[in-house]
Amino acid sequence: RAAAVQRLMKxxxxxxxxxxxxxxxxxxxxxxxxxxxxxxxxxxxxxGVAGKDGLLCLLSDRIDKEVLDAAGPSLKVISTLSxxxxxxxxxxxKKRGIRVGYTPDILTDATAELxxxxxxxxxxxxxxxxxxxxxxxxxxxxxxxxxxxxxxNSTVGIIGxxxxxxxxxxxxxxxxxxxxLYAGRHPKPEAAVELKAEFVPLAKxxxxxxFVIVTCSLTPDTQGMCNRDFFCKxxxxxxxxxxxxxxxxxxxxxxxxxxxxxxxxxxxxxxxPEPLPTDNPLLSLKNCVILPHIxxxxxxxxxxxxxxxxxxxxxxxKGESMPSELKL
Ligand code: NDP
Ligand code: DGY
Numbered sequence: 244r245a246a247a248v249q250r251l252m253k254x255x256x257x258x259x260x261x262x263x264x265x266x267x268x269x270x271x272x273x274x275x276x277x278x279x280x281x282x283x284x285x286x287x288x289x290x291g292v293a294g295k296d297g298l299l300c301l302l303s304d305r306i307d308k309e310v311l312d313a314a315g316p317s318l319k320v321i322s323t324l325s326x327x328x329x330x331x332x333x334x335x336x337k338k339r340g341i342r343v344g345y346t347p348d349i350l351t352d353a354t355a356e357l358x359x360x361x362x363x364x365x366x367x368x369x370x371x372x373x374x375x376x377x378x379x380x381x382x383x384x385x386x387x388x389x390x391x392x393x394x395x396n397s398t399v400g401i402i403g404x405x406x407x408x409x410x411x412x413x414x415x416x417x418x419x420x421x422x423x424l425y426a427g428r429h430p431k432p433e434a435a436v437e438l439k440a441e442f443v444p445l446a447k448x449x450x451x452x453x454f455v456i457v458t459c460s461l462t463p464d465t466q467g468m469c470n471r472d473f474f475c476k477x478x479x480x481x482x483x484x485x486x487x488x489x490x491x492x493x494x495x496x497x498x499x500x501x502x503x504x505x506x507x508x509x510x511x512x513x514x515x516p517e518p519l520p521t522d523n524p525l526l527s528l529k530n531c532v533i534l535p536h537i538x539x540x541x542x543x544x545x546x547x548x549x550x551x552x553x554x555x556x557x558x559x560x561k562g563e564s565m566p567s568e569l570k571l
Contacts, residue, residue: 297319302325313399317344347406347542348567412440474497482510486512489514
């Protein structure tokens with residue numbers, strides 16, 4: 244029976260992934276892969292998924308009706324190498340009875356760590372300072388030069404106090420943060436009690452926070468949530484950090500806020516689009532630090548993500564419970 248099940252497992256993998264994950268898949272299935280570090284062209288994706296039982300995809304693959312139609316009725320499981328699933332057409336997937344695996348928890352620490360690194364790099368102007376050392380701008384120690392904002396005694400506002408949001412808050416607390424605020428759909432009394440975090444409306448979070456950190460998921464409600472109105476409510480001395488998804492932010496409005504001094508600085512690990520074109524106006528600003536979506540990018544985390552994604556797919560194809568299945 245095991246052999247029969249294995250013969251049925253035709254799997255398509257949309258990118259080169261860490262070898263641990265690929266090895267786990269290959270032991271159990273007939274794997275076809277887009278063996279490149281670069282994204283799969285749409286025509287190859289449509290051809291690759293046709294007749295497959297399982298699909299292992301990335302956050303940069305849009306799995307929509309066209310792809311699902313190309314896969315056909317054999318497709319039983321989609322496993323994404325990410326915790327975010329805004330790239331999946333969930334309603335279409337549900338209609339077809341396809342199960343979905345994703346990678347929560349195992350990337351929380353790495354992403355929280357990167358969020359703290361980005362916050363400090365932005366608020367203490369690290370990329371700008373490094374540049375000044377290289378270009379000769381460092382002429383002497385100057386009392387008023389390269390000053391930024393510190394966490395000690397600050398108010399930190401977190402939009403989306405989920406797994407990553409909480410992990411960020413726990414890491415920031417020892418820096419001497421005075422108060423945590425958070426916004427979301429529901430209060431989270433258990434998570435908030437240890438942090439003494441206060442559940443507040445988004446407007447109050449914007450008005451009172453010295454640091455705003457976005458760690459929510461991208462949904463129709465959060466799309467464009469950080470817009471002109473939001474940035475105008477923030478303090479002129481506040482720092483904005485986004486490690487969720489680029490489209491939670493209206494980037495034109497963010498640019499205006501940074502240029503007009505409505506906020507002090509911004510740090511983004513995620514943008515719209517990705518990659519951000521090198522002529523994007525945000526890249527011309529010294530008070531904007533942009534990273535290439537590296538929140539979960541530690542060797543150990545990416546290896547673990549690939550193994551979990553493989554195990555999700557295999558379990559789903561065998562009709563077993565997945566290690567991490569998305570409740571649809
Ligand atoms: P969780 O599901 O644990 O947290 C998501 C949070 O978003 C929840 O607390 C939820 O709050 C909140 N949220 C949902 N809707 C809203 C809303 N309308 N307003 C405010 N908050 C809202 O997910 P994770 O913490 O594991 O991951 C969060 C996101 O981070 C992922 O979806 C992904 O997009 C991104 N991510 C980015 C990475 C990177 O490399 N930069 C790495 C990993 C993840 P509630 O419970 O109240 O609905
Ligand atoms: C995710 O998992 O959603 C991140 O964006 C990448 O790890």
